[in-house]
Amino acid sequence: MKPVTIGIAGWTLPRADAELFPPAAFGSNLARYAEVFDAVEINSSFYRPHKPETYARWAESVPAGFRFAVKLPRTVTHEKRLQDIEPDLDRFVAEAGALGAKLGWVLVQTPPSLRFDPAAAEALFAALRARLDATAESSASASHAGPVLACEARHGSWFGGEATALMRSMGVTRVVADPPAGEPGPFAATCAGAAYVRLHGSPLIYRSIYEPERLAQVAAWLRGQQGRALVIFDNTMSGTQVRQALQLREMLTSSPS
Template structure:
């Protein structure tokens, strides 16, 4: 129990839907991250999927968060959705260089595959070989049924890469519950409807119990049901349920 570390947060913090529900109405948006970091020990950066923030922005985020805070960075869409894992060496190097100001707080990298990407062993293995598994915890989120394949799971295990347990409101076949690394990573997009549905108490208790049953060294859980502000309430409640397990490393 004492050796577990749970990192619970939301997929981003800069949402107007959080104002009034979580952020005080009078709090300026430039102060939201510092406020957020008083309650959560991690955040998932979706912004890096769409664009590359300036080095000064990453530095500011580093300074606004406490020691032990963890950033999980979503890889740029040019790698996963445009090039679709092919000829990505330069794009990957640029991505890894971009967030160096986050220093040790940049601990996890998330690669979200597009729904159109199908499992091909050669392509996927060539991609996995490029990933900096010695420097970061690497996570892959799938969105195509073809990845529900034991061969794919074995490949991930071989390279020490985590398969994301992703709840997509049944829009995508993303929930392939196979543990492939010594840590777990959950993306909770909404069980009923993507981005807008609330997780009820029994669902959060079930999630807590599932995590405990796997007995991982670390677990990263991010709520992405942000449209109506449910994400922050769900993350806070799961944090309460898991309080005995939480520590910041």
């Protein structure tokens, strides 16, 4: 995979950007999207389960190098609040694991009201990692590394020293979110070799457009990172997410001024 992979939350293709993708006769919206971008974030998994057959069909409709980021269900984080979640994790991994080697990231997003509980967080990350690794090892597509685990916490207690140390020791990537909900101070990375950036739109979440100056700042930050990074444009209500993602990609491929 490329050091910086850029994608969008979902593969809805804005009508105004139709000419940027292959024509409808090419195939599904996902297949058309995957001709332009190398990754996509699935948020619908947060709200409802998808059958393994659905994930497998999605995997079959994209090129070999394409990767999916899949959001953990809200039953785990928001409803059960990390308690008694083993059956939910079993179901999620059995479903999303059908993506095989194309499952690149699993995103854990906790609610703003959920405080950091070290025992619960460690149990979640360990259980999720064990299941994902087992699925990767048993994949018919030969052995491959399990997906990156990323966490977007939104309560200030998840940004303290204890939480940072735990995430570092367990190899969990702290999401760089804009706006940074719950983050009380400067961003502290937890994985030197991986970054997961979610651009929600700021100041109006999901709606705000990122001006070229702001995208240039994002590009400069990415150039200074080591290892692999994923950037997801989640400002989908702005209707500009496709062109902004392509603009950032162009900035990264051109020489910095």
